[in-house]
Amino acid sequence: MAKLYRSREGTITAVDTKTQLSTLGSETAPGPLLVPSGAKMLKAIMAVASSDYAVAADGVYFVRLEGPGLQEGPEVIMIGASGVGVATGGVSTTLAIRMELDIPVTPSNEILVFGENAGEDTGSTAMGVTLEFVK
Amino acid sequence: MARTITVHGDINAIDTRVLLTQQGSVTAPSLVVPAGMTKIKKIIAVACIDGLADNGGVTFFLRLGGNAVLGGEQTLVHHAAGSQSPQAGSDTAPSIGIPFVLDDVDIDVSPSDTISISAEMAGVDPGDSTVGYTLVYGK
Numbered sequence: 165m166a167k168l169y170r171s172r173e174g175t176i177t178a179v180d181t182k183t184q185l186s187t188l189g190s191e192t193a194p195g196p197l198l199v200p201s202g203a204k205m206l207k208a209i210m211a212v213a214s215s216d217y218a219v220a221a222d223g224v225y226f227v228r229l230e231g232p233g234l235q236e237g238p239e240v241i242m243i244g245a246s247g248v249g250v251a252t253g254g255v256s257t258t259l260a261i262r263m264e265l266d267i268p269v270t271p272s273n274e275i276l277v278f279g280e281n282a283g284e285d286t287g288s289t290a291m292g293v294t295l296e297f298v299k
Numbered sequence: 300m301a302r303t304i305t306v307h308g309d310i311n312a313i314d315t316r317v318l319l320t321q322q323g324s325v326t327a328p329s330l331v332v333p334a335g336m337t338k339i340k341k342i343i344a345v346a347c348i349d350g351l352a353d354n355g356g357v358t359f360f361l362r363l364g365g366n367a368v369l370g371g372e373q374t375l376v377h378h379a380a381g382s383q384s385p386q387a388g389s390d391t392a393p394s395i396g397i398p399f400v401l402d403d404v405d406i407d408v409s410p411s412d413t414i415s416i417s418a419e420m421a422g423v424d425p426g427d428s429t430v431g432y433t434l435v436y437g438k
Contacts, residue, residue: 165405166407167404189420190316216381218354251383252385255380257379257394260379
């Protein structure tokens with residue numbers, strides 16, 4: 165069964181603040197992320213996040229999925245954490261991770277994707293999420 | 300049986316779609332899906348930054364489109380990166396782009412049609428970056 169991949173990204177700039185990921189690079193207004201026609205399951209998500217290391221602090225990052233496209237209601241998924249000891253010179257490149265979920269979805273309905281930094285404020289955090297749908 | 304296509308390129312501005320058509324010494328590799336191949340089975344993605352811009356933080360993602368990709372454009376995030384400028388006289392850590400290998404991708408493609416492979420970095424500009432991808436086709 166073929167899979168379909170839809171993505172959103174954004175930047176989280178405050179701790180404990182639900183931040184909608186609503187853009188996709190050069191697409192500044194891609195519109196709602198709709199469950200593709202015929203899709204029955206959110207098979208997995210791929211997610212990645214990176215702080216800019218502007219603050220000597222440590223925190224966690226998670227994704228919130230909400231909206232009418234999720235038959236069973238909202239889900240929250242932890243995707244990573246980072247910390248740095250000094251606010252100068254921090255640098256990293258981080259791999260995305262794929263997590264299998266099998267969440268039932270409703271075709272043509274919207275899924276809202278949010279990111280959040282919790283724990284300590286780690287500065288600005290870029291986050292990207294891909295939803296992997298199967299029919 | 301599998302076939303592959305590998306491309307790479309530089310991304311030097313945020314929120315800018317960069318079409319990837321290079322393969323090192325081969326300047327124009329064929330982007331036609333090989334005959335008989337009907338799926339993308341695996342994707343290998345790499346990315347790294349030079350970190351020359353302060354307060355950088357980006358997400359890298361791949362766009363697969365063109366006539367060959369069935370089901371519309373597919374977008375996949377694969378890396379993120381961040382950077383701070385070091386104190387004067389200090390060294391800074393390298394940015395290592397360990398490959399992200401995605402198995403069982405299962406994207407339907409049309410054999411003998413052309414695939415469009417592009418990439419972006421989104422967020423706050425960390426300086427220059429390089430990305431590279433291998434698509435593994437199958438049936």
